[in-house]
Amino acid sequence: MRIGIIGCGNIAHQIARRLKVHAVYDIQREKCRDLDAKICNDLEELIGESDLIVEAASPDAVKEYAMKIIEAGKSMVIMSIGGLVNREFRDALFSRAREKGTRIYLPSGAIGGIDLIKTAKLGGLRKVTLRTIKNSHTLGYQVSERTLIFKGKASEAIEKFPKSVNVSVLLSIVSGMDIDVEVYADPQVKENIHEIYVEGDFGTAEIRVRNKPSPDNPKTSYLAALSPVYLLSSLEDVVRMGV
Ligand SMILES: NC(=O)c1ccc[n+]([C@@H]2O[C@H](COP(=O)([O-])OP(=O)(O)OC[C@H]3O[C@@H](n4cnc5c(N)ncnc54)[C@H](O)[C@@H]3O)[C@@H](O)[C@H]2O)c1
Structure with a gap:
């Protein structure tokens, strides 16, 4: 399978370190220079060169490119899940993918517990809350x-912090509700901390992840960068563990 990547930043470099990447595209072409892959001039060329495309660029890239990728019959992995916050856009994208027989993968990124929420939802979910604690400098405070510094719904949180709370939109999509989000700025903390509280007929769950930054980019959690690597390398697995 030929893997193509949009966005040659931290996540792309983490993927390329571990998997063969066939083609890449970035609006800043020089970012791709040290990757061992064909550098494409535009999205159309990347689509032609790839069987599956990983978006690792920005929420705007998702809004601009995702439908074109699905229309071309290619599957995709979306990292900038904030780009899916608009429900109409998301529903249209998912339903077109169903019609075209392509796949859209949303990796767990910087959190755990997606398996639990999917299962618990079958019995009825009442509440999902995300509390994110990040270094104040990283958040610009x-x-x-x-x-x-923020208390409200995921749909508002992602508008305010488009790079910091992608996971809140993933939790909203998975749970089927615009979840409650709290964002704390902390001058002392060095890790990106996500605390997830889930309530439903199954009982309650508390999931706490203290993410260390990626070795070469403190802005991105290491786990988030590893998440698409695992997803891509497990697509053909015969034995599936967890949900
Ligand atoms: N789901 C999660 O848990 C999670 C975690 C971390 C990061 N992310 C998201 O993943 C994305 C990539 O993260 P990263 O740390 O690799 O970022 P990065 O800043 O290191 O790299 C992004 C790259 O994408 C390029 N780019 C931006 N917009 C583009 C466009 N429209 N077309 C082509 N290239 C474009 C930039 O030039 C840059 O080289 C970000 O949107 C980030 O918010 C998601």
Whole structure:
């Protein structure tokens, strides 16, 4: 399978370190230079060169390219899940993928617990809350102690922090509800912390992930960069573990 990637940043480099990447495309062509892959001039060329395309660029890239990729009959992995926050766009994209027989993969990224939420939803979910705690500098805030800087729904959170709460949109899509989100800025914390609280007929769950940054890019959690690598390398697995 020929893997193509949009966006030659941290996630693309983590993927290319572990898997053979056939083609890449980035609006900043120089970002792709050290990758051992064909550098494409535009999206159309990338689509032609790939069987499956990984979006690792930006929410705007998802809005601009995803439908074109699906229309071309290619499957895709979406990392900038914030680009799917608009329900009408998301439903149209998913339903077109069904018609075309292609696949859309949304990796777990920087969190765990997606398997639990999918299963628990069958019995009825009541509430899902995400509390994200990040370094204040990373979030662009100057505070002297841990401070609540946002409380609201995931759909508002992703507008305010388009790079920091992709996982809130994933949790919303999986749970089927616009989940509650709290974002804290902390001058001391070095890790990207995500705490997920789930309530439903199954009981309750609390999932806490303290993400270390990627070795070569402190802005991206290491787990988030590894997540598409696992997904891509397990597509043909005969034995499936977890949900
Ligand atoms: N789902 C998750 O848990 C999760 C976790 C981390 C990052 N992300 C998201 O994944 C994406 C990639 O993350 P990263 O750390 O590799 O980012 P990065 O900033 O290191 O790299 C992004 C690259 O994409 C390119 N790019 C941006 N817009 C583009 C466009 N429209 N067309 C082509 N190229 C474009 C940039 O030039 C850059 O080289 C980001 O949107 C980030 O928010 C998701």
